[in-house]
Amino acid sequence: MHGDKRNDEYYWMADFFTNGPDSDKVVEYLNAENKYTDTLMAGTDQFQANLFSEMKGRIKEKDESVPVFSNGYFYYTRSEEGEQYFKYCRKKGSLSSPEEILLDVDALAKGHAYYSATGFNISPDNKLLVYGVDNVSRREYTLYIKNLETGELLEDSIFPTSGGSEWGNDNKTLFYTATNPKTLLSEKIKRHTLGTDSKKDVVVYNEKDKSNYIGVGKTKSEKYIVIASSATMSSEFYILDADQPEGKFEVFQPRMKDVLYEIEHQNDKFLIVTNKDALNFRLMETPLDKTGVENWKEVIPNRDDVLLEGIDVFRDFLVVTERKNGLIQLRIRNDKTSDEHYVDFGEPAYAAYTGSNPEFNSTTLRYIYTSMTTPNSVYDYDMESKTRELKKRQEVVGGYNPDDYVTERLYATSFDGVQVPVSLVYKKGFEKNGQAPLLLYAYGSYGHSMDAGFSANRLSLLNRGFVFAIAHIRGGQEMGRQWYEDGKLFKKKNTFGDFIACGEYLIKENYTSVDHLYAEGGSAGGLLMGAVANMRPDLWHGIIADVPFVDVVTTMLDESIPLTTNEFDEWGNPKNKESYDYMKSYSPYDNVDRKDYPNMLVTTGLHDSQVQYFEPAKWVARLRTHKTDTNVLLLKTNMEAGHGGASGRFEYLKEIALQYSFLFALEGIGE
Secondary structure, rough: OOOOOOOOOOHHHHHHHOOOOOOHHHHHHHHHHHHHHHHHHHHHHHHHHHHHHHHOOOOOEEEOOEEEEEEEEEEEEEEOOOOOOOEEEEOOOOOOOEEEEEEHHHHHOOOOOEEEEEEEEOOOOEEEEEEEEOOOOOOOOEEEEEOOOOEEEEEEEEEEEEEEEOOOOOEEEEEEEEOOOOOOOEEEEEEOOOOOOHHHHHHEOOOOOOOOEEEEEEEOOOOOEEEEOOOOOOEEEEEOOOOOOOOOOEEEOOOOOOEEEEEEEEEOOEEEEEEEOOOOOEEEEOOOOOOOOHHHHEEOOOEEEEEEEEEEOOOOEEHHHEOOOOOOEEEEEEOOOOOEEEEOOOOOEEEEEEOOOOOOOOEEEEEEEEEOOOHHHHHHEEEEOOEEEEEOOOOOOOOHHHEEEEEEEEEEEEEOEEEEEEEEEEEEOOOOOOOOOEEOOOOHHHHOOOOOOOOOOOOHHHOOOOEEEOOOOOEEOOHHHHHHHHOOOOOOOOHHHHHHHHHHHHHHHOOOOOHEEEEEEEOHHHHHHHHHHOOOOOOOEEEEEEEEOOOHHHHHHHHOOOOOHHHHHHHHOOOOOOHHHHHHOOOOOHOOOOOOOOOEEEEOOOOOOOOOOOOOOOOOOHHHHHHOOOEEEEEEEEEEEEOEEEOOOHHHHHHHHHHHHHHHHOOOOOO
């Protein structure tokens, strides 16, 4: 392409999904790699089993979520001892009322190696439940509808869908997102009437632009059905009176070049969060009958130092999620008086976000708070009295004392002088002598911010002397929208440079050394791992690349692969020579060379719909033929799972136990 030749000697590995001549050979190859990994890690089998038991032992097996009140019922999930999944339940009017089990996912999942139930959606009259099921891990869901009065499933079932749906206010009309069975793109919004053949469902919206994701939902006020169509750099919404589900959707504001917007309904107006003439986004409002951009009026302006991430509306209050200096702030605004205040959190590094708040008429905000030393905590905040109540804090079974651990926030200077935040946690007693093992984690894509949250599993690392660090590199959105803009397309290499700079800084400050520094990232963060392995293989003693996106050019040239066309605004379109050349210059697979590489563990899932299994498999094969070192290179494929790994509450812990034992083996830690 563009006069350039690339030889992909392992392209045959893609044959499993095309049923090509080499499809059996692919499975044999992946099984052989799994056997090789199992053989080399055999000495850690008991340690892995112990780690699994240790991490599982911290999970409260018999547990219950904090109930959420919606339309007359308290909804919650609960888990039973020894069960992998959960039960979806409700109580009418009061928590002292009898329990109604709406869906027993434990029972439904029996006999399935993988099972995902999602998109639970109750009809406005509280009598029907629609939900999506995927038992392959390709993120292709079948919608089922259950009569909650009789307990029976309706004959209606709909496939393939994204798993989500929305009810019209007539309790018999259902809107859902239909997906393309090959590319898995969300292409159409369809309308289904209960009792009719789903093959005859009406297409109410057909997305022509393959770079857009689409979905359907409802405003919190339940007044409008909303269709969202959004790409990386522009969006468009359509609205319909939820009381008239067979009506015609009307465009809210036609898509504008390089303009993103989101909408919500509050009383006599629509609220709009948009980046139009506002890099860090601003809040606008418009009358219900005049939704075009020419009618938008500013409520909260753009600010250079604050990113406006989103809003949550109530009848009398507005909650604005903002990000300043990399940290989340919750801004409460009284819609009647225009009085404002912020929720006070009181820690230097933390994560906070609004929880489930379905009730439009409520004055209580449910939010979640966590830090690297504080387990997930659910709070109810009274927006009138400004008081909070802790409803639940994640219990770490076996005991956990946050005072035994220390968290820090540092800043590393990147190659171009930019200050990159780093969040760390370690156990008290840690000495900065360069001898401690340190695992540096990052993502750095899609504007996804990696906040400093708690992990009970991570205690197995910290308690054995590891430091854990998160590098808040460009490509995320921790430091505002510009932070994201400076880490994508033709600035993607800033992401890799930032991560390398964070590693070098932690060595310079004696938190660790080259012999004890490890790196981990997954998916787009796996691309980061591949890039830094090529750029600075000497900096890391070991790298864990989870479901890594490493064959950038080949994947982005193949529009038949799921999700490719949605990603052009993030990575570029290699049909353009300038993009092709830039992407090829950092694509991990294209830049494997004859040199020493660090110890590496690479994971993937055979049914992965986001990063196809053959990317990491090809990458490992090419690394094997090129690397000049004697370091360990392992590929582990979950033959029954996809992008998110194993389903269930406990099975995924076996994958973490493998990763941790890989690190511990390299450190000589055997128990």
